[in-house]
Amino acid sequence: MQSTMNLKIKFRESFRPFAPMVLEERAGEYFEVPEESPYMLLVAPVTTSHRRASAGDTALFGIDKLNKIRSDIPAVTHVDHSARIQTLTRERNGMIYEVVKAFDDLTGCPVMINTSFNIRGEPMVNTIQEAYRCFMMTEMDVLVLQNHVLIKENQPPMPGAEAYKRQFKLD
Numbered sequence: 432m433q434s435t436m437n438l439k440i441k442f443r444e445s446f447r448p449f450a451p452m453v454l455e456e457r458a459g460e461y462f463e464v465p466e467e468s469p470y471m472l473l474v475a476p477v478t479t480s481h482r483r484a485s486a487g488d489t490a491l492f493g494i495d496k497l498n499k500i501r502s503d504i505p506a507v508t509h510v511d512h513s514a515r516i517q518t519l520t521r522e523r524n525g526m527i528y529e530v531v532k533a534f535d536d537l538t539g540c541p542v543m544i545n546t547s548f549n550i551r552g553e554p555m556v557n558t559i560q561e562a563y564r565c566f567m568m569t570e571m572d573v574l575v576l577q578n579h580v581l582i583k584e585n586q587p588p589m590p591g592a593e594a595y596k597r598q599f600k601l602d
Contacts, residue, residue: 432544433506439570442599443551446498448514451507454531454541455518461504461542462516471517471545477502482512504542517545551599568592 434445441447450471451461458464464475482502491499502508519528535541548556550569556562559576566574566581567589574581 436506436544436546438601441546441549441551442569442596442601445602448509449507449544449546450515450517451504451542452517452519452527452531452545453543454528454535455520457535457541458516458518462514464516464518467518467520468516469518469520469523471515474513474515477504477508477512477514482508504540506544507542564589568595 433448436449437443437445437447453461455467458468459478461478461481462475463478464473466473468475481504483500499510501510501512504514507514519531521528521532531541531543534543548562548565550565553565556565562574562576563581565571566583567586572583574583
């Protein structure tokens with residue numbers, strides 16, 4: 432997922448990790464976090480129980496070391512086994528808490544990727560028009576805008592989208 436999102440949506444290097452959002456009541460199962468982190472201000476180690484064995488890591492260098500899967504939540508685990516976390520509560524985070532809770536109920540994992548809604552080099556999306564443009568200029572499959580679900584294959588092609596994507600050099 433990390434590579435897919437970086438290359439097809441963010442148009443940045445495939446190895447760059449994302450930040451996790453996690454249900455606050457389950458955060459301690461995945462992260463050694465001493466307190467709540469509602470604004471992604473804390474970096475915490477991934478718990479040992481969720482790390483992958485690291486035999487042979489010292490022999491790796493460069494992109495090989497960066498591409499090594501370090502945990503069972505690889506898209507959000509940095510090379511040093513840390514993550515910049517956001518803890519979620521129902522009271523503070525409302526609907527997004529409910530989305531992560533539903534994901535947890537389906538998968539047993541209370542962690543999802545959190546990233547800014549933008550393409551490399553562009554400001555964050557602020558309007559519905561900007562959200563739609565970002566959706567159409569990337570390889571996103573679905574866009575949810577409030578109570579509306581837009582599926583890419585059901586949208587008319589956006590003029591210039593293919594030329595726009597070609598400007599990014601991807602690894």
